[in-house]
Amino acid sequence: xxxxxxxxxxxxxxxxxxxxxxxxxxxxxxxxxxxxxxxxxxxxxxxxxxxxxxxxxxxxxxxxxxxxxxxxxxxxxxxxxxxxxxxxxxxxxxxxxxxxxxxxxxxxxxxxxxxxxxxxxxxxxxxxxxxxxxxxxxxxxxxxxxxxxxxxxxxxxx
Amino acid sequence: xxxxxxxxxxxxxxxxxxxxxxxxxxxxxxxxxxxxxxxxxxxxxxxxxxxxxxxxxxxxxxxxxxxxxxxxxxxxxxxxxxxxxxxxxxxxxxxxxxxxxxxxxxxxxxxxxxxxxxxxxxxxxxxxxxxxxxxxxxxxxxxxxxxxxxxxxxxxxxxxxxxxxxxxxxxxxxxxxxxxxxxxxxxxxxxxxxxxxxxxxxxxxxxxxxxxxxxxxxxxxxxxxxxxxxxxxxxxxxxxxxxxxxxxxxxxxxxxxxxxxxxxxxxxxxxxxxxxxxxxxxxxxxxxxxxxxxxxxxxxxxxxxxxxxxxxxxxxxxxxxxxxxxxxxxxxxxxxxxxxxxxxxxxxxxxxxxxxxxxxxxxxxxxxxxxxxxxxxxxxxxxxxxxxxxxxxxxxxxxxxxxxxxxxxx
Numbered sequence: 001x002x003x004x005x006x007x008x009x010x011x012x013x014x015x016x017x018x019x020x021x022x023x024x025x026x027x028x029x030x031x032x033x034x035x036x037x038x039x040x041x042x043x044x045x046x047x048x049x050x051x052x053x054x055x056x057x058x059x060x061x062x063x064x065x066x067x068x069x070x071x072x073x074x075x076x077x078x079x080x081x082x083x084x085x086x087x088x089x090x091x092x093x094x095x096x097x098x099x100x101x102x103x104x105x106x107x108x109x110x111x112x113x114x115x116x117x118x119x120x121x122x123x124x125x126x127x128x129x130x131x132x133x134x135x136x137x138x139x140x141x142x143x144x145x146x147x148x149x150x151x152x153x154x155x156x157x158x
Numbered sequence: 159x160x161x162x163x164x165x166x167x168x169x170x171x172x173x174x175x176x177x178x179x180x181x182x183x184x185x186x187x188x189x190x191x192x193x194x195x196x197x198x199x200x201x202x203x204x205x206x207x208x209x210x211x212x213x214x215x216x217x218x219x220x221x222x223x224x225x226x227x228x229x230x231x232x233x234x235x236x237x238x239x240x241x242x243x244x245x246x247x248x249x250x251x252x253x254x255x256x257x258x259x260x261x262x263x264x265x266x267x268x269x270x271x272x273x274x275x276x277x278x279x280x281x282x283x284x285x286x287x288x289x290x291x292x293x294x295x296x297x298x299x300x301x302x303x304x305x306x307x308x309x310x311x312x313x314x315x316x317x318x319x320x321x322x323x324x325x326x327x328x329x330x331x332x333x334x335x336x337x338x339x340x341x342x343x344x345x346x347x348x349x350x351x352x353x354x355x356x357x358x359x360x361x362x363x364x365x366x367x368x369x370x371x372x373x374x375x376x377x378x379x380x381x382x383x384x385x386x387x388x389x390x391x392x393x394x395x396x397x398x399x400x401x402x403x404x405x406x407x408x409x410x411x412x413x414x415x416x417x418x419x420x421x422x423x424x425x426x427x428x429x430x431x432x433x434x435x436x437x438x439x440x441x442x443x444x445x446x447x448x449x450x451x452x453x454x455x456x457x458x459x460x461x462x463x464x465x466x467x468x469x470x471x472x473x474x475x476x477x478x479x480x481x482x483x484x485x486x487x488x489x490x491x492x493x494x495x496x497x498x499x500x501x502x503x504x505x506x507x508x509x510x511x512x513x514x515x516x517x518x519x520x521x522x523x524x525x526x527x528x529x530x531x532x533x534x535x536x537x538x539x540x541x542x543x544x545x546x547x548x549x550x551x552x553x554x555x556x557x558x559x560x561x562x563x564x565x566x567x568x
């Protein structure tokens with residue numbers, strides 16, 4: 001079973017982890033580049049449930065579990081904007097919903113940059129997407145380089 | 159695949175950096191070559207520039223030929239070349255435009271009587287098309303009335319949003335990089351969860367105008383076709399010769415079906431590395447245990463993380479490694495069963511140099527091609543790993559004389 005152990009281990013070691021009920025009004029999942037609070041309906045659209053919210057020093061992470069088993073994590077800056085997402089699981093997440101206005105740029109970049117069916121990296125000034133995997137085990141992350149919190153460590157993006 | 163085309167397009171506008179390492183010399187890892195197997199359970203495989211060598215030359219992509227027939231017919235058949243051999247997926251998928259219109263393979267029906275249409279998810283996009291039934295013949299092996307996917311079938315052009323949300327469409331030979339793909343990884347089904355649950359972006363029941371997600375019984379899913387062979391159905395063995403560091407225009411080898419089912423596929427003395435339920439094992443590199451690693455004939459490079467190795471700076475190549483000279487690096491593969499390799503090394507070359515070698519413009523095999531792998535607890539050994547090796551892949555639940563699948567052995 002693929003896991004997100006490093007994130008969770010670090011989270012467990014460094015931070016408190018609050019369990020939040022699905023669709024709690026206190027928590028909204030969001031789309032890349034959009035305000036956290038604006039997209040409460042993501043949860044409904046993705047038919048998922050919020051598993052955890054992990055507060056960090058200068059950002060917080062919402063983790064959403066899809067019915068397919070895939071986990072989607074959304075990284076929100078303290079000013080309330082989603083600056084990164086990461087996923088792992090047996091199926092790809094809905095990237096149109098997750099990437100929002102960056103989806104078309106992602107698709108165009110993917111057409112140009114794929115090297116095989118198992119690895120893809122798109123390195124643009126305003127959007128980075130790095131994914132890999134195969135049937136049964138997909139992993140990926142995307143972030144907005146211009147929107148990262150000051151001092152953010154990309155190693156956190158898992 | 160198209161990537162190579164992109165890579166070479168980029169090189170067309172790049173400076174020639176021939177002062178950098180020019181490959182050759184040192185670092186080959188070539189155990190004694192076992193004899194080339196022959197028999198009715200063997201099919202030839204080749205690494206070459208692929209089905210579109212001029213416009214979309216492939217890199218490190220392994221192909222074979224597959225014959226598909228209308229079920230029960232000995233005459234209504236078509237042999238299709240440049241089907242990619244992929245131990246990292248499950249199922250036979252063929253690009254519909256390469257299928258003769260006269261072949262007319264019957265459609266697989268969904269449980270509600272509509273047509274079963276699949277959205278196949280890859281990391282770099284999706285492939286949409288109906289499930290059709292075919293008798294499959296590969297080498298001397300035959301599988302009767304097997305569900306396969308016809309990608310890019312013009313009868314089914316309305317792609318559900320949950321499918322197209324994966325990324326770009328890969329529904330043409332150019333976009334897909336092959337005329338089809340033969341998914342022969344260590345499992346049987348491409349979507350076990352789909353037996354009991356409607357999973358977004360997987361299987362759909364479709365009319366001419368509308369599709370709805372559906373569950374799919376195991377027998378109607380697109381399976382690893384090896385599991386449907388009448389014999390030699392417990393796994394595969396890919397055997398490729400060694401390739402010089404500079405690469406080669408073509409590499410010819412064999413794909414043998416079955417493990418310990420005939421005299422030509424005996425297990426011998428290789429080590430068995432079991433994999434978990436998503437085909438992963440551990441690779442130890444630079445003191446780190448990369449626990450989500452995999453060995454995959456369908457990956458074109460060696461993908462791993464090492465911040466000390468220079469990345470290429472040429473546009474289109476910036477995710478590949480470009481060390482000043484070839485690097486010979488130690489690595490250890492560890493199965494879920496704890497079995498570990500001994501004194502294993504691999505070599506990382508300069509991607510720009512190998513792809514920009516004027517004397518090798520038609521090269522398709524690059525044993526030293528390696529790329530970065532960020533966001534990964536993973537070291538991914540692609541086709542380069544298979545050069546100079548005999549790699550067995552045992553399918554889940556199947557016993558051989560040396561173990562029970564899922565495993566890889568070499």
